[in-house]
Amino acid sequence: MNINTIQKLTKLIRYYILTMTTTAGSGHTTSSLSAVELMTALMFGGFFRTDLSNRQNPTNDRLIFSKGHASPLFYSLYAAAGKISMDELLQYRKFSSPLEGHPTLEFPYTEAPTGSLGQGLPIGLGMAMALRQLTGPAAHVSQRYDTSPVGTPRSRHPSIPIVYVLLGDGEMAEGSVWEAIQAASYNNVDNLVAVLDVNRLGQSQPTMFEHHLDEYKKRFEVFGWKTVIVKNGHDLSQVVTAYKAMQKLSGHGKPVAIIAKTFKGYGIKSLQDKDNWHGKPLPKDLYDQAIKELGNVDMKIRGEVKKPVLSSKYQVSSMKKNIPNKKYVIRNTIYKFGDSIATRQAAGDALTSLMYTYTNVVVLDGDVKNSLFTETTQREHRERYFEMFIAEQNMTGTAIGFSRRGFIPFMTTFSAFMTRAYDQIRMAALAKANIKFLGSHAGVSIGEDGASQMGLEDLSMFRSIWGSSVLYPADGVSTAKLMEEMIKKPGISYIRVARPTTSVIYDEKEEFPIGGSKLHTLSSRAKRGDPGVGSGIASPASRDRNDNKKVIIIAAGITLYEALKAQEELGKEGIEAIVVDCYSIKPIDKKTLIDLIKPSTTNYQPITNIITVEDHWFEGGLGDAVLNVYATEQKVKVYKLAVTKLPHSGKPAELLEYEGISTKGIVSKVKEILQ
Numbered sequence: 001m002n003i004n005t006i007q008k009l010t011k012l013i014r015y016y017i018l019t020m021t022t023t024a025g026s027g028h029t030t031s032s033l034s035a036v037e038l039m040t041a042l043m044f045g046g047f048f049r050t051d052l053s054n055r056q057n058p059t060n061d062r063l064i065f066s067k068g069h070a071s072p073l074f075y076s077l078y079a080a081a082g083k084i085s086m087d088e089l090l091q092y093r094k095f096s097s098p099l100e101g102h103p104t105l106e107f108p109y110t111e112a113p114t115g116s117l118g119q120g121l122p123i124g125l126g127m128a129m130a131l132r133q134l135t136g137p138a139a140h141v142s143q144r145y146d147t148s149p150v151g152t153p154r155s156r157h158p159s160i161p162i163v164y165v166l167l168g169d170g171e172m173a174e175g176s177v178w179e180a181i182q183a184a185s186y187n188n189v190d191n192l193v194a195v196l197d198v199n200r201l202g203q204s205q206p207t208m209f210e211h212h213l214d215e216y217k218k219r220f221e222v223f224g225w226k227t228v229i230v231k232n233g234h235d236l237s238q239v240v241t242a243y244k245a246m247q248k249l250s251g252h253g254k255p256v257a258i259i260a261k262t263f264k265g266y267g268i269k270s271l272q273d274k275d276n277w278h279g280k281p282l283p284k285d286l287y288d289q290a291i292k293e294l295g296n297v298d299m300k301i302r303g304e305v306k307k308p309v310l311s312s313k314y315q316v317s318s319m320k321k322n323i324p325n326k327k328y329v330i331r332n333t334i335y336k337f338g339d340s341i342a343t344r345q346a347a348g349d350a351l352t353s354l355m356y357t358y359t360n361v362v363v364l365d366g367d368v369k370n371s372l373f374t375e376t377t378q379r380e381h382r383e384r385y386f387e388m389f390i391a392e393q394n395m396t397g398t399a400i401g402f403s404r405r406g407f408i409p410f411m412t413t414f415s416a417f418m419t420r421a422y423d424q425i426r427m428a429a430l431a432k433a434n435i436k437f438l439g440s441h442a443g444v445s446i447g448e449d450g451a452s453q454m455g456l457e458d459l460s461m462f463r464s465i466w467g468s469s470v471l472y473p474a475d476g477v478s479t480a481k482l483m484e485e486m487i488k489k490p491g492i493s494y495i496r497v498a499r500p501t502t503s504v505i506y507d508e509k510e511e512f513p514i515g516g517s518k519l520h521t522l523s524s525r526a527k528r529g530d531p532g533v534g535s536g537i538a539s540p541a542s543r544d545r546n547d548n549k550k551v552i553i554i555a556a557g558i559t560l561y562e563a564l565k566a567q568e569e570l571g572k573e574g575i576e577a578i579v580v581d582c583y584s585i586k587p588i589d590k591k592t593l594i595d596l597i598k599p600s601t602t603n604y605q606p607i608t609n610i611i612t613v614e615d616h617w618f619e620g621g622l623g624d625a626v627l628n629v630y631a632t633e634q635k636v637k638v639y640k641l642a643v644t645k646l647p648h649s650g651k652p653a654e655l656l657e658y659e660g661i662s663t664k665g666i667v668s669k670v671k672e673i674l675q
Helices: 003-024 029-033 036-044 068-080 120-134 175-186 213-222 236-249 284-294 343-357 375-380 392-404 415-430 458-463 476-488 522-527 558-572 590-596 622-629 652-658 663-674
Strands: 062-065 163-168 192-198 226-230 256-261 340-342 361-365 385-387 408-414 436-440 469-471 493-496 501-503 518-520 550-555 576-581 584-586 609-617 637-643
Touching: 003 029, 003 036, 003 068, 003 236, 003 284, 029 068, 036 068, 036 163, 036 192, 036 236, 062 068, 062 120, 068 163, 120 163, 120 175, 120 192, 120 392, 175 213, 175 392, 192 213, 213 226, 213 256, 226 236, 236 256, 340 343, 343 361, 343 375, 343 436, 343 476, 361 375, 361 392, 375 385, 392 408, 392 415, 408 415, 415 436, 415 458, 458 469, 458 493, 458 584, 458 609, 458 622, 469 476, 476 493, 501 558, 518 522, 522 558, 550 558, 550 622, 550 663, 558 576, 558 609, 558 652, 558 663, 576 590, 584 622, 590 622, 609 622, 609 663, 622 637, 637 663, 652 663
Parallel strands: 062 163, 163 192, 192 256, 226 256, 361 385, 361 408, 408 436, 436 493, 469 493, 550 576, 550 609, 609 637
Antiparallel strands: 340 501, 469 584, 518 576
16 A cells, blocks of 8 residues: 555544544543554555454464553554444444443454553563464474574564554553563564654653653663664654564564654644643544644545465464473372372472473463472473563563463462562453463461562452452362363463472362362361371260350461361360361352351251461451351351461461461460350
């Protein structure tokens, strides 16, 4: 398509932007107007190749608006391509419309929800890496395992699609952007192109570097990117020339950044380069004036988007089952009763084994493979194991990108550091991403490392994520089983694993469905030969069931063992405690918990005293999940034992006792409430 035709399309797109925002009475008009030439030339100039009638075509190029507030421009591009009608544009921001204020998956051409700035480039990085896996002559192999020196370019075959990300200069202050820039260069992701709209003005004042394009150029280049400068981002000949230069640079080992000087509100005198117009539409009188400024607009013209070309030599990967590498031996993931293993190790072992069956699983590691026992995973599945280093925000965004292209990413790091990426995790839910978060070193039970390393907010954080599953297994068997359950269940799942070793208490044949729980009574433990249950403990059947010396103790993970020991101590004093392993904190096993408080043939009186015990802050964790279950049960009293004091370095047992969540603390609380 020639420049004259593209120029006509820019006028049409500006008309769309002005009309839809003024009609809606809201929207980011000026931020959209600044990038019109950049995006129109990309989409209709033959550079962006995608089949708009087949969005799932794996050879399609992908376009992400990281500056999601420029949604009027985003939607207008597809209107100019004939995919949205004028009537639909006029429904912008209405409750019944898929054209939301910031792009979401309601609009079918949205690759991932954006609008929380600083996230589009990490998502684009993940998509670009995923597309390298799915198409082209060879799968991506991490630079760490390449035989060539670090930094050696690897050419991208033309069949591998390009991911374009439109960035705003305001979001360049976000650390997550620079995490992605660094990771993209390190991994030689040469099918990623950032288009930076340097329009000078932020929301409330000028941006950090305003129109100093060289400042951005220096920063991109020092991180190893190739750059193209556009001195006038509204001159279509300059923009087209920049994209042609990009085509020559792309596919030669490094990502490319196009850095363009633009003006916010360009094309409309009342708006252009004027402060205090961010997020504000034109009122009717200024709108009428702006439309006159535009002049004649060809309302019938439509742009053509070129379709991708896939070489017959390079077919799309079907993710066929891998053949195990005999050089390495996978650890045994079948554990026997009484074995001692840390749940973090059981998780790593299970992941290695499961990746042979689930060939769309990839691992994004935060430099913790020697703590999460995934070093074997890396050796066995190096083409699907990506070292993302200590950059949790980018790692989560990258996981979203992988997920959106059909992979199931596991993100592995310490649970405390998941909090750094909370905004990205929140946005992952909006993207309906299928991501599995594996968090280790949770709670005060990690011991000597001290408070900064103790994940104590993670259960609360992940419980608050829309549609999430939150799991906290206690032993090796339940951990291994839940790792596979997470893979089977779409959506966001978090599994919390611990640093200390714990005894295996479940048979390998037991199942652990998400949403379930496990009950432990003294009699059931005696039947399976639990060494902690002695003959001196009174049997529940021999006691007076009307004395109300009964309690339910609900625990998970490391505190389950404290609860089981407390059960033994209490049994010696004639107090019956039913211990619930609430390994699934969300969804929680509501049916079982409600059934436990009802009278039955073996329980003449309802149990009204419930104690929860958890290695987590008092707020938002297991205790609050249980409180939600019993919220309408007026006779039930729930007592929460949790971490309430500022932790300190020490032995795990010392810290559990200090926080009142040890066996001693549980026994003391039971006696207190049964007095």
